[in-house]
Amino acid sequence: MSDHEPSRRRPWLAAALALLVSGLGHAYLRRWARAFGWYVLVTATLVFVVPDAAVDRVVAGDPPPIGDIAPALVVVAASVVDAYVLAVRDNRTRERRSSSTGAEEGPSRSDDRGETPRIEAATVAEGTETGETDAERGPPEAVSDPVEDEVSCPHCGRDTDATLDFCQWCAESLDA
Incomplete structure (x- = not known):
């Protein structure tokens, strides 16, 4: 642990x-x-x-x-x-x-705290429900990445806003 x-x-x-x-x-x-x-x-x-x-x-x-x-x-x-x-x-x-x-294997992205953010299934399939194509959504830079906006709290494990210094759920510091 x-x-x-x-x-x-x-x-x-x-x-x-x-x-x-x-x-x-x-x-x-x-x-x-x-x-x-x-x-x-x-x-x-x-x-x-x-x-x-x-x-x-x-x-x-x-x-x-x-x-x-x-x-x-x-x-x-x-x-x-x-x-x-x-x-x-x-x-x-x-x-x-x-x-x-x-159990994760292979390359993974890390945020600035060195933690590996989880990618939810809804994030991967973003835009597929509406039938949007990549051309309609625009270049990848224009599409906001929700994974980069959230990190997993090291204390309670919930996803929290990466721009905050504390977890909005348990109020513990994210600087672990």
């Missing part, structure tokens, strides 16, 4: 943290908006849906009727499952990206 490659996340740890404190599992995954959303949703459920008497009984250490706290349990369980599934999905995405970049 290289220095700038994001590390794999442990799904069980994300789930355990989400169970411990709502939103903490998502914060571990660096899904900040989602972490805040789950925290707000669990808190709103406790404040507006669960009866105050049930919350008071939990705080006092007495078990409340399960029907009273069921909505909060459902929301917490959904948060835990969501954190686990996100961690698994993120790990699979990282594995696919690392296997696809490691």
Whole structure:
């Protein structure tokens, strides 16, 4: 694993943290908006849906009727499952990206940071849907190359604007 490659996340740890404190599992995954959303949703459920008497009984250490706290349990369980599934999905995405970049052979173009940009299938087939010919599109210099306008973030792996010094998705510096 290289220095700038994001590390794999442990799904069980994300789930355990989400169970411990709502939103903490998502914060571990660096899904900040989602972490805040789950925290707000669990808190709103406790404040507006669960009866105050049930919350008071939990705080006092007495078990409340399960029907009273069921909505909060459902929301917490959904948060835990969501954190686990996100961690698994993120790990699979990282594995696919690392296997696809490691399997490339032959010459490749690099941008000014030394990274090899990915060429999407839509980029290769640009103009073929409209039936444009090369003569109608003009010389190659006149056609903007979307691959040169984007780089892959070394932290989150998403394509981001190459003119920025930071990733617009994870806000990490692109100067790795």
